Amino acid sequence: AAPYEELDPLVNRLNEQRGELVRRMAQLQDADDLRREFTANVTHELKTPIASISGAAELMRDGLVRKGDVRDFAGRIYDDAQRLSALVSDILMLSKLDESERAGDREIFGPAERVDLRSVASDVVERLGESARRAGVEVSVEGVASPVMGNARLLDELVSNLVENAIRYNPAGGRVYVWVVPQDGRPCIRVTDTGIGIPKEDQGKVFERFYRVDKGRSRDTGGTGLGLAIVKHAAAYHAAQIKLESELGKGTSVTVLFPA
Numbered sequence: 001a002a003p004y005e006e007l008d009p010l011v012n013r014l015n016e017q018r019g020e021l022v023r024r025m026a027q028l029q030d031a032d033d034l035r036r037e038f039t040a041n042v043t044h045e046l047k048t049p050i051a052s053i054s055g056a057a058e059l060m061r062d063g064l065v066r067k068g069d070v071r072d073f074a075g076r077i078y079d080d081a082q083r084l085s086a087l088v089s090d091i092l093m094l095s096k097l098d099e100s101e102r103a104g105d106r107e108i109f110g111p112a113e114r115v116d117l118r119s120v121a122s123d124v125v126e127r128l129g130e131s132a133r134r135a136g137v138e139v140s141v142e143g144v145a146s147p148v149m150g151n152a153r154l155l156d157e158l159v160s161n162l163v164e165n166a167i168r169y170n171p172a173g174g175r176v177y178v179w180v181v182p183q184d185g186r187p188c189i190r191v192t193d194t195g196i197g198i199p200k201e202d203q204g205k206v207f208e209r210f211y212r213v214d215k216g217r218s219r220d221t222g223g224t225g226l227g228l229a230i231v232k233h234a235a236a237y238h239a240a241q242i243k244l245e246s247e248l249g250k251g252t253s254v255t256v257l258f259p260a
């Protein structure tokens, strides 16, 4: 038996390598499944507004829309075109974030610069002021200057998506608080709402692409289903951590904590 004992370490090593290979293949398979699922979702999300735009335009072209209904039809076409445009922007943003992660390229959005989180928050809240007023939701910003190294456009995207959701999933009379207050010396932004909340069982999934708790509400209010996926990747780009706390019927709070 003695000569074979020398083979034991070799056999063990081969077995380890085989295990590693099987694991790696399973990972690739998972990534491939995810990619397929994403493509199927994108196709579906694009087809719906395109079909409704073509349908409405066809009826108008053929003179089948009464004069009094023309405005309504044009309005529907406009809303669907807006939805397509939002979807395409979000898909492009996510694919650029994916590319930066895949290539380990931290400069894909341009060289890192000093960005003040509080200014980003104020700009976003000002820009979303009109849609908040229409929804009957009051938004306030508080905090101190909090510089982080990163990309202004991505940070704007991150904060906009959080504030948009806080307005969107909030009843009229609801409130949104944006806090920019450092935690343990680390820059931090927290968006809290008094909205509908997210059920416990969905809280782990809302950062996945196209995952929606209430499809109708998301679509009717202009949601693409990609907002929180963008938030997750934009945070990762800045090596920031995200914490979601939510209680059904009470509200939601998302905290993004940046490195010191």
Ligand code: ADP
Binding pocket: 161, 165, 166, 168, 169, 193, 195, 196, 197, 198, 206, 207, 210, 211, 212, 213, 214, 218, 219, 222, 223, 224, 225, 226, 227, 228, 229, 251, 252
């Ligand atoms: P959407 O465009 O649908 O808002 P997101 O990726 O931003 O997509 O969010 C995913 C889902 O998580 C939403 O459809 C919604 O069901 C839920 N959600 C996100 N933010 C909130 C919030 N502040 N309050 C309640 N539900 C939320």
